[in-house]
Amino acid sequence: MTDILVLGGGYTGVTAALRAARRTRRTGGRVTLVNASPRFTERLRLHRTAAGERLADHALTDVLAGGGVQFVLGRVAAIDPERHEVRLDPSPGHEARTLRYDKLVYALGTVTDVTVPGVAEHAYVYDDHTATVRLSRHLDTLTRGTVVVAGGGLTGVESATELAEARPHLHVVLLTRGRPGAMMGAGARAYLDRALQRLGVEVRAGVEITKVLPDGVELAGGELIHSDATLWTTGTRGLPQAAASGLAVDERGRIVVDAALRSVSHPDVYAVGDAAAITQSFGILHGTCQGGIPSALAAADSLAATLRGRRARPFRFGFFHQPVSLGRKDAVIQFTRPDDSPRRWYLTGRAAIAYKETVSDSPFTLFRLLKRGLVPVRAFGLTAGRS
Ligand SMILES: Cc1cc2nc3c(=O)[nH]c(=O)nc-3n(C[C@H](O)[C@H](O)[C@H](O)COP(=O)(O)OP(=O)(O)OC[C@H]3O[C@@H](n4cnc5c(N)ncnc54)[C@H](O)[C@@H]3O)c2cc1C
Incomplete structure (x- = not known):
């Protein structure tokens, strides 16, 4: 044997x-x-x-x-x-x-890479199911407040849109170094931007988070952004x-x-x-x-x-595609070249939702x-x- x-x-x-x-x-x-x-x-x-x-x-x-x-x-x-x-x-x-x-x-x-100070102690992460449920339970206790999603990659975008749609009483702020969904083509990215806007997600692009605090995050330059829950999706x-x-x-x-x-x-x-x-x-x-x-x-x-x-x-x-959900009622699929750079084609709306579900199953x-x-x-x- x-x-x-x-x-x-x-x-x-x-x-x-x-x-x-x-x-x-x-x-x-x-x-x-x-x-x-x-x-x-x-x-x-x-x-x-x-x-x-x-x-x-x-x-x-x-x-x-x-x-x-x-x-x-x-x-x-x-x-x-x-x-x-x-x-x-x-x-x-x-x-x-x-x-x-x-x-x-x-x-x-x-x-999760916890190199940035405070991430290990104060941020919620996607390391496993239990850690994710911990975030969900914490959000259940908030009747109002701000959720900061750190990272404008596809995980950050999917998280920000999902949270904003499911918990409309919370203000969701997406903090990102570059543009959200920067790896997508112009058309898909514009669609994604509109979805973030429609769901009321505040996007702060071009920022660098230097520290996570118990009640917020600190940006390079010293600005503090209040947060009742910080979800870390960068790296x-x-x-x-x-x-x-x-x-x-x-x-x-x-x-x-x-x-x-x-x-x-x-x-x-x-x-x-x-x-x-x-x-x-x-x-x-x-x-x-x-x-x-x-x-x-x-x-x-x-x-x-x-x-x-x-x-x-x-x-x-x-690579073939970048499938991105935008809450439960919308999605965008960017088709890609093998090196993951975007092709011209992308799918949106109902067809994209069905596509994303098929991929996830x-x-x-x-x-x-x-x-x-x-x-x-x-x-x-x-x-x-x-x-
Ligand atoms: C919110 C989110 C959305 C995503 N969406 C997409 C998408 O649309 N398309 C896509 O292609 N990818 C997506 N990804 C990425 C995708 O989930 C990962 O690439 C994929 O899970 C990697 O699979 P894996 O088996 O390598 O690792 P994992 O799925 O992380 O599995 C690792 C396993 O190892 C176990 N484990 C860890 N440590 C130990 C230990 N010490 N001892 C024993 N067991 C241990 C864990 O319990 C787990 O079961 C997404 C990721 C996230 C977080």
Whole structure:
């Protein structure tokens, strides 16, 4: 038997585990997935949780059922890539334990970058479901007041519009260095600006936040903006466990991988999704499900190919779209070139809402197909490995 251990039960960990189980079942693969929570967190819908929506609960045991993957509940504390061991912290009802592996797939995602003073102590973040529910509960206690959303990237825009729509009694302020949705084309950006305006979101562009305080934020230059809740969406980093274990990481703590998605320092470790620094011809991929899921398929295929003594194919990926919800009643989809630069086309309104919902649901469809072995070897024309 070959013990394949997958760390992280998010979109990419589940994808890699189901794919690896299917692709190695005839070559003796035994796949185990470890996650800190028994729940499958739909990270790309967390802005809706923040706004107070009660989304479906998905147990990881259900998500993995019938896929040939064993689930272990536990928080990864440390990895010893020399001894091929992973140490898990004790969790409620579970003792600390050590798991051994032959091949490791690292899919622990990222955490919020808390370099700016006060973020760790005073800002709300999207690190996990519990942290997001904490924000939602706090907002429930406010009958009026101001919510500051820090960051004008797509997560910041989705959050500001969702919060403004769901909680119209609160004043939402979006603070951003550049323009909101700066990566989109002019038409989609203008549409997005109008949506922010319609929902009453106050946009302050061109600002730099230097400190988060218990009751506000401080800008470069000293201006104070009052806030009853500050949501921090600007920037993430890899978990400290990766660097601490001696795996080669980039300046953002993500595991540096080769074309077959193996750690450049420890080739028995594969890294996928947000946690990996994956180089393509146009640069290092930024964290999205869009790129993360294909990386997980490719890593599992690469691993399966290696176990069969074959050469893994290099991972190739090109972006296709930037889907952005603007509350529950509007959305805009920017179509892109493979390097994520905007094309001329974009979709708005009802068609965009339906498109965004389909995209957000698509991981569950993929999981079902993976269990049945129905995802082709060259899924999306991107994955490595051979049948
Ligand atoms: C509000 C929001 C909206 C987004 N919208 C989109 C979108 O529209 N399209 C898109 O492509 N992307 C979107 N993204 C980005 C997308 O969600 C991420 O790229 C994606 O979740 C990455 O998947 P992952 O599996 O690498 O990491 P994650 O989904 O973060 O999964 C990591 C898993 O590891 C587990 N874990 C973490 N630490 C430990 C530990 N120490 N021990 C054990 N388990 C641990 C976590 O519990 C989690 O299950 C959005 C993100 C946010 C926050």
